[in-house]
Amino acid sequence: MKEGTAISATKSLPPLDPRDPAGLGDLFTEDEKAIADAVRRVCADRIDPYVGEWFERGELPDVRGLAKDLGSLGVLGMHLEGYGCAGMSATEYGLACLELEATDSGIRSLVSVQGSLAMFAIWKWGSEEQKQQWLPSMAAGDAIGCFGLTEPDAGSDPASMRTRARRDGDDWILDGRKMWITNGSVADVAVVWAQTDKGVRGFVVPTDTPGFSAPEIKHKMSLRASVTSELVLDGVRLPADAVLPEVTGLKGPLSCLNEARFGIVWGSVGAARSCLQAAMAYAEDRTQFGKPISAFQLTQQKLVDMTLEYTKALLLAIHLGRRKDAGVLRPEQVSMGKLNNVREAIEICRTARTILGANGISLEYPVIRHMNNLESVLTYEGTVEMHTLVVGQAITGQSAFR
Known part of the structure; x- marks a missing residue:
């Protein structure tokens, strides 16, 4: 037996994490994981216990207080340099969006509009006076x-x-x-x-x-x-x-929209993860015909299909994040990410709803809230039709917009 074969045969494999069966966590640096953990902790403390009630009431109370909390965390304009902004990488920003939207799409929208639209427009296209006047206070959450x-x-x-x-x-x-x-x-x-x-x-x-x-x-x-x-x-x-x-010209607003779409590529994965985890937990706890419904073949098929699509969507987000950090990400590639990830996320949420049965429409669980939110995410920052035509033109060389 060759030496390498003997080593591989005796070396124990790491345990499989059911929440990350493909081991995608290995693709992130320790700093990236720390940022995701920090955002997750703030969301768990400041937002998760209340967001279902906010959704039911149709309001986001104390927006200014929440903005200041998010500013203190450093996520407002976090991928911009200078003027009080954190200057973090695109991948780190993407992970923050993932964690924010795992809590609620509305919270990620608040951060995306603040940082990737309003702040980015001033940072990219504004005068030095405009930047000095607005960006530091917006990064801190003192101005919205x-x-x-x-x-x-x-x-x-x-x-x-x-x-x-x-x-x-x-x-x-x-x-x-x-x-x-x-x-x-x-x-x-x-x-x-x-x-x-x-x-x-x-x-x-x-x-x-x-x-x-x-x-x-x-x-x-x-x-x-x-x-x-x-x-x-x-x-x-x-x-x-x-x-x-x-x-x-339209170069100005479209450049801002491209920044926001990148956040959606990641954020939609967070909504999908939230629903997938809710479905997994429910399938383990819910008993029918004498055993948990996770033991039935049809339920396992749903859980496996959801896990596969979630994993592929996260892989795509990571790839686009690395390209953006390398300065080679094209707008058409962002369109691919937005088109795929939101479409798959909404399908994951709908499938999760079927696993939860009637409980899937209750705000006691996050599923129906994410389902409804993603209907908006599917449309804003470019509809399915628009991103389809962007990708279609990219791969055929033919414009079908008119």
Whole structure:
């Protein structure tokens, strides 16, 4: 017998973790694991005991207190450099999004909109004065931001936006409406995109500016533990230096959306994990015909299929995270991640619901809440149709958007 064969035959294998049967934990550094653990602990203490009630009531109480807690943790704009931001890696940011959405999609949305949309827009395209004015307080959670792009009649086609900005002397005057804006009613600053005579421009709008209002959208059946608003701009007068100086055209808002989509690639995996773990625990505890339902073949098939899709989604997220950290991640690859991972996550949640039976629709368990939330995640930051066409164009060279 060869020496290597003898060693391999006698060496004991590590135990298999039922929650990570493929051993994907080995792919993370100790620092990455520590960040995931820190976010998980804060969520377990600050959010998990209450989020089901918040969802049922359709509100997110004490948003400012929660934002400060998240700022103290360092997750607001955590992947940005300078200005009080943590400067962490894309993979570390992804793991934070995973843990936040394992708690609730609305909580991850709060962080994503703050860091990947509002803060990123100012960090990437703003003036030094705008960065100094807003980014440190936003990173600390002392100021909350929102991002105004989507309109009542312009969702997947932002080029057709009707919000306009016109010059009046040295000032800008903004008029228009934005819709489905996370954080809108509690924001201190809004990054608003508008048509101008020279193309789409972004504006940094303090929300106490006369003519700006943000009525909250009610009667949602998804993302209920989240503040969602309309932005109303009626003759909002801004100084000349309110415009983001470093970008003109849709490149500006689309670059921000790409940052937020990357967080969704990871966050959706967190929602899937939460439902998978709930289904596993329930199948072990629930007894029918004299044994736990986890002992039945059909239930095991569901659990195995869910585990496989969760594992593949996490592998894809890790791969895209490593590419982003290496500076070689393309927008089309983010579209692949968002399209696949949200689609598989929602299917995992629906399958978990069947394992829980009637209990699956109760807020005593997280499953129905994640199911409903993912219906929104499936649509925002690019619909299934849009990401399908992005990937289709990437692999065929043919555009099918029009």
